[in-house]
Amino acid sequence: MFNAGRTIFNINIKLNPGIYVFDDESATGKTRLYKELKDDSSLYNRVLAVNPADLRLGVDVNTLIKNGNHELIVLDRYDRMDGIDKDVLINASKHAIILIDCKDTSDWVYGTDFCRIQMNRNGIEVYK
Amino acid sequence: MLNIKVIEDKKHIKDLGLDLIDDCEVSFKYIKGISEKSKDLIKLIDKADYVDDKTITDRFGDKTFIDNLSTGCKTAICVVEYPDKWINTLECGLNALNAILTTCDEGNIIILDTGWDIPQTFGSKISVCVDGKEFKKISDMNEYIREGE
Numbered sequence: 001m002f003n004a005g006r007t008i009f010n011i012n013i014k015l016n017p018g019i020y021v022f023d024d025e026s027a028t029g030k031t032r033l034y035k036e037l038k039d040d041s042s043l044y045n046r047v048l049a050v051n052p053a054d055l056r057l058g059v060d061v062n063t064l065i066k067n068g069n070h071e072l073i074v075l076d077r078y079d080r081m082d083g084i085d086k087d088v089l090i091n092a093s094k095h096a097i098i099l100i101d102c103k104d105t106s107d108w109v110y111g112t113d114f115c116r117i118q119m120n121r122n123g124i125e126v127y128k
Numbered sequence: 129m130l131n132i133k134v135i136e137d138k139k140h141i142k143d144l145g146l147d148l149i150d151d152c153e154v155s156f157k158y159i160k161g162i163s164e165k166s167k168d169l170i171k172l173i174d175k176a177d178y179v180d181d182k183t184i185t186d187r188f189g190d191k192t193f194i195d196n197l198s199t200g201c202k203t204a205i206c207v208v209e210y211p212d213k214w215i216n217t218l219e220c221g222l223n224a225l226n227a228i229l230t231t232c233d234e235g236n237i238i239i240l241d242t243g244w245d246i247p248q249t250f251g252s253k254i255s256v257c258v259d260g261k262e263f264k265k266i267s268d269m270n271e272y273i274r275e276g277e
Contacts, residue, residue, distance in 0.1 A: 024244060026200025026221030027174045077199065079138070079218050080151065103218060104138055105242045121188045 002072045002097055004036075004043060010123040011036060013072060019089060019098045020115035020126075021108060029119030030101045034076035036124070051076040055083070062088045070096050078102040099126060130207075130229065130256045131236040134273055138218055138240055146214040146238075149206055156202040157195070159209045165231060166205040172227050172250055173201040200224030207235040214238055223249045229266060230254055245270040 002013040011033065022030055037049040048070045050061050062085045065073060073092060075081065078100045086109045089098055099115065102108060118125045135141060141150065149155045160181060167178040174197050175187040184194050197205075200220040207215045207228050214236040217225060222244060228237060230251040252266045263269040 024222050024242075026224035027198035028221075031199065032196070077153075077219060103221070103242060104240060105244075106137075 002046075004040065006040070006123075009036065012123065012125045013097055013099070014125065014127040015097050015115060017093055017095055017097055019093045019100065019109050019112045020128075021100050021102055021112050023114065023116055024103055028117045029124050030117060031076055032119060033099075033117065033124050033126070034074050034101075037072070037074055046070060047072045047074070049074040049076070050081075052080040055081055065089070065092050072096060073098045075100045075102075079104050079107065129262070130232050130234060130254070132256050132258045133214070133236075133238045134241050134258060135238060136241050141216060141218075141238060144214075144238075146236075147212065148216065148238075149210055149213045150216045152203040152206040152215065152219070153199055155206055155210065156197075159205065162205060163208055166208045169204045169208065169227055169231055170197065170201060172231065173204060173224050174198055198224070204228045204231070207232050207237055211235045222247050226250050226266070229256060229269075239273075241273055245274070
């Protein structure tokens with residue numbers, strides 16, 4: 001489970017550690033989730049949120065995941081990311097909730113589960 | 129008529145030799161003054177209302193930047209606003225794909241066959257051409273793609 005603990009627009013992830021792919025639906029709040037987590041400096045040590053633009057800036061995601069002890073990892077627009085080591089994700093999923101926005105089913109990591117996302121005015125909830 | 133190419137591996141999309149818009153998040157930024165059809169797609173997919181080239185009113189009634197539209201919605205708008213280009217719909221959710229099929233009667237899209245049928249979220253009637261074959265119903269198009277013929 002992960003709760004951002006914010007009083008305004010909170011983020012609550014009701015999942016156990018593992019790798020999860022969002023439902024194949026647009027406009028559900030996935031990128032909003034990425035932006036909210038990325039912009040919140042108070043979550044810096046707990047959360048890693050990455051999108052393709054971060055990779056173009058030279059962010060070494062594999063090293064960040066391997067060396068971090070994140071509770072939550074969000075990979076937004078994963079279909080456009082190259083070079084993410086699936087073994088690194090599998091190892092990290094023993095302690096972290098990993099949420100992936102990926103439409104191409106051939107890119108899914110073995111053992112990936114589905115999750116759903118719900119956004120309202122007060123925040124975002126992710127659950128199974 | 130909306131033209132469709134179906135591919136099974138996204139790695140080969142650039143090998144098709146098409147005049148391609150691959151990343152709609154980028155191309156969307158260059159659109160100035162969107163059409164009424166694009167405004168309809170904003171309402172349909174994101175449940176938002178177009179205000180001007182920089183702002184929308186989101187589903188909660190709050191004014192926000194148009195860049196906060198979903199990737200699927202931006203892709204749908206690119207289909208409308210760049211009718212001479214082939215648009216990669218890889219990042220479209222199934223609801224956004226249905227919106228494109230039922231709303232756009234011209235343009236060109238590339239669909240990745242992920243094994244999922246396209247649902248009838250906003251309707252089932254379409255006017256599309258896939259591999260030279262015309263389809264008027266989503267169910268018929270799904271069957272054609274599923275059978276791989």
